[in-house]
Amino acid sequence: MAQPVFDSAYARLPDRFFARVAPTPVAAPRLIRVNAPLAAELGMDPDWLASDEGVAVLAGNRVPETAIPIATAYAGHQFGGFVPQLGDGRAILLGEVIDRGGTRRDVQLKGAGPTPFSRRGDGRAALGPVLREYLVSEAMQALGIPTTRALAAVTTGERVIRETMLPGAVLARVASSHIRVGTFQFFASRGDVEGVHTLADHVIARHYPHAADAERPYRALLDAVIRAQAKLIARWLLVGFIHGVMNTDNTSVAGETIDYGPCAFLDEYDPGTVFSSIDTYGRYAYANQPAIAQWNLTRLAECLLPLLADDKDAAAADAVEALEAFAPVFERAYQGGLRRKLGLATERNGDAALADDLLQTMAANGADFTLTFRALCHAAADEGADAEVRGFFADPAAYDAWAPRWRQRLAEEPGDAAARRDTMLAVNPAFIPRNHHIEAVIRAAVDRDDFAPFEELLTVLAKPYDAQPAFARYMDPPAPQERVLQTFCGT
Template identity: 45%
Template structure:
């Protein structure tokens, strides 16, 4: 175990010794409710992420011990914990939903992370809170596995995200569409403050609480903004910029969040709240991964504009602090440029282009059109693109192109685009042996396809958790070839077409 700032070399930490601190608990009482988690009967260990554990100086193997299982299920509370549920509000599917809050999540406190920066631990599924509304305060094993795997998979892809430390389970039944077993997933992030945390105070006309929250966020997470002429304007601008870049990264790997409500948007620009997410398979720009989203508000194509809309909602909430509408608009105007710049950077890297030409956008748009028209698998296409050669004889190109070309129904459309792409590569004197490995470093071979998660879930529901560990090990190295795990990069089987994910969890 790598010693952390709160451990001495050779000293194993116990669950009750966790040196938790909780800066959010120091906010006034109307920001949260102090309460204890609700225990689950006979909890058991399911899985733990070694990489997430290392961030807070823990050994993932130790988390299977009874004392850690009890803490991360909510059956025991460490001495220094200050458990609480936070209040917030939000827009859901574009409609003001009023007060929401942590309906099944309880914040224990924070441990020192890299460089001593605090990382909060939050139990999701730890029981009823005053904000549970009609819910039961529980999470089910199915959704907990999906969140755990995707949190760590997104982190491995280099996209800002909350992390998942550990899953514990219990045979206690909870009702969703059917009766399922309970689980708790421990999430990690520097902060779980959301856009909706600010909206809550704005719509309640509580400017002092709004200011307290903004000052807390700036002091703890954006200290460089504290002395700006208008720190609240700069806060909005930086959050907007981070959000735009994050969503550009989602788009570049075909990730769809599925429920981009303002209460699911992180004030730190992290991917937050994994529910009905999905990774694009057969490319359809209008694909909707969330079965509940009947109107397609959160489709793949809509994610960038919804992200911008959500930033406007945050800007509206911060307006009493920012002052002038023009200043808020200036801050929000960074979104389009930040998104465009990050998208352009990522697409050039994905196509192995080291220079920029005026007509590159035309090349990119044509590529997405033929992908859309032919429903090409998103991940396999970009991974295969690195194998397209420019230094081979023309007579050899049809055979060399075949694996990529055969993904297309309209092969002549691929041929026309590939010719344009090759000409572009040749203009910058691209070298196959140099370009291909660089492309492989940004185009993953392995992503969390729904059917892969479902296989792990099906086994786990019979108390076989081995596939969770195996799948996580694959997803932690998404850009490596891993020939021994090539089956995890395969197209989904026929039965997977019947899988649906929704807001139910």
């Protein structure tokens, strides 16, 4: 068994980009789980990771010979207010590995102890948030949404103080990179144009190499990040995902979902839904996410202004032109996704109105987002299946008023009904990481040291589009006493 080999390009950047800091050892690390398929994808030996030596690395008790542990520097707008220095306060980047596809991937330990950016925090993670991020990030991967991944999780044998004393844990997280809009803001806010330039070149080389060959590489970089984020947010909305803390320091320039704190999925459809306990005014509500993403990207564009043109007015005009592309890219991705969810393979006038009318009807009738669309798959092939769909609406007649328009539109589509149903089943999940199931998993682990529910839910979420009749209970929305009204940040 061989330990992983790291090659840390980010650690070769100038010293002001990060702080060199080793993980703080923990008392008694114990493995919860190794993500064996991801380990293999990264060229790592999952058996080695599960060994005593591997667990020591995953917990931060041992640093591999080729690793250069660092905490990266970044700033960020948090709920609209700018903080000039944030940085990795409880995460330490061990380094980068080249996966079997030739792609460079970060391996980071989250909860590995204090860093120079901890701002009086303990640098640790509680078990509950680690399990939440493991479950939700791997669910997002299975749903086909760009995301950071969970390589492994360990308990530390120590307690952390939050509202109460909780068991500690460390998550080994994998990402295309951990570079954020806030990373650019860190340098731009200091007037460090050279730092912005160096970072932009690094991002182009790592994530958008085509931009290097463009006539205007930095405009091409901005265009690429805007496209990636627009498509990402559309995918979030199509599965009912709410990030919860869309600060600029939680916005990845690689277009991945990053930093799963008080995230959650919709049960009943309500565009104003907020779960995050710290989102007091609903800034990051479900329906606000596209506008917030564009706002965050505007902050990125501001950072890149000196690279876009020497003339300030020309640079600003260029940035505005780039940002104007966000809405059409988002709408194409979102409306295209809604058509696929409704079984429409072609695009026609009135499709957007048809989908919007359904969503408004669902909102007015408390219809479950995931289950309604899943049931529509079968209703598209058999009108007799309408009974199940109607059952999700407080007033079934509201669905009855909409359904004939949908069926008329389906009649204009090519292909047979059975094929259409199968195509719809492939884009409308049966299983999402519902909040009450995640909370039950956390309670079992924290209160009883029982990780069997975690393993079972992870198994279910790995195949979100399959029927899985043996696990049908995981499809169920919460009973009134099971409802989770707030989710919390791990810090």
